[in-house]
Every structure is written in C-alpha cells, then in structure tokens.
Amino acid sequence: MENNQPNLKQAGIVDVVFGEKVTVVQPVNLYGCGIGSNSFIGPFVEIQKNVTIGSFCKVQSHSFICELVTIGDHCFIGHGVMFINDLFSTGGPAGGDSSQWKATEIGNHVSIGSNATILPVRICDDVVIGAGAVVTKDITEPGIYIGNPARKKRSL
Numbered sequence: 001m002e003n004n005q006p007n008l009k010q011a012g013i014v015d016v017v018f019g020e021k022v023t024v025v026q027p028v029n030l031y032g033c034g035i036g037s038n039s040f041i042g043p044f045v046e047i048q049k050n051v052t053i054g055s056f057c058k059v060q061s062h063s064f065i066c067e068l069v070t071i072g073d074h075c076f077i078g079h080g081v082m083f084i085n086d087l088f089s090t091g092g093p094a095g096g097d098s099s100q101w102k103a104t105e106i107g108n109h110v111s112i113g114s115n116a117t118i119l120p121v122r123i124c125d126d127v128v129i130g131a132g133a134v135v136t137k138d139i140t141e142p143g144i145y146i147g148n149p150a151r152k153k154r155s156l
Helices: none
Strands: 029-031 069-071 104-106 110-112 127-129 143-146 151-154
Touching: none
Parallel strands: 069 104, 110 127, 127 143
Antiparallel strands: 143 151
C-alpha cells in the first residue's frame, strides 16, 4: 500500500463579519458570512460564504448552513440542522455550477428543531419547525410545522 499524503485544507474562521457580543465555540468552519450581534454559534458548525445570520440567534452544534441562506433575528437553529441549496435538478449534484443553486430565506422568530432539513424555501416570521421535519415548500403562515414533508400542525 502506497503512503499518499492528502491535500489538507483548513477553513476555521475566515472573512467573517461579526456583530457585537457574538459567541463562537470552536471548532467551526465559518467563511465569507455575516453573523449578527448577540448571536451564538456552537461547535462543529459550518456556515458558508454568502450566508447572513441575524442578531440574537443561536445555532446549535453540528448544523450546516450552506451558501445563499439568510436567517432573520431571534432565530434558533437546533442540533444537526441541514440547509440545502442544490435540488439536483439535472439528476445529480450541481457541483461547482452555483447558477443552479437556490436561496433560502428564514424570517424572524423562527425555531428549527434538531435534525430538520430545509430545502431552498422562504419561511415567514413566527414559525416553529419540528425536530426531523423536512421543509420542501415555502411557509407563508405563522405556526408549528412537523413531518416529512413538513405540514402545519397548528397556529401559534
């Protein structure tokens, strides 16, 4: 067996615009993004470029926030939440063709439960997404949404 050396790349925290009083628990990969004042980013989180996170937000450990996601103020992102920006519209991953990627917009006062998956959608203000839910369509009414695909269970 040949002893090849891997091509190592390290992101860490690069080109991030932080508001005041932001807490980040390392290790994380944060690059080319903006994080609003008084927000918290837990360990093992990746936030990619062209992401904006509002003020007074909390992103729990092991969450992945891909490019083109905007999160409003006073939001909670639970453990292991995955945001998706590639819908595999050609039958496979878009790869480096970012023209096929889609944006996601999360309103204010939105809580997303652990292990939820958020496809490219718009979610209005005052929404709770249950743990493990898969959001496949825009959410335009405040309320609690659960399941796969996520459906409104009740109003808040």
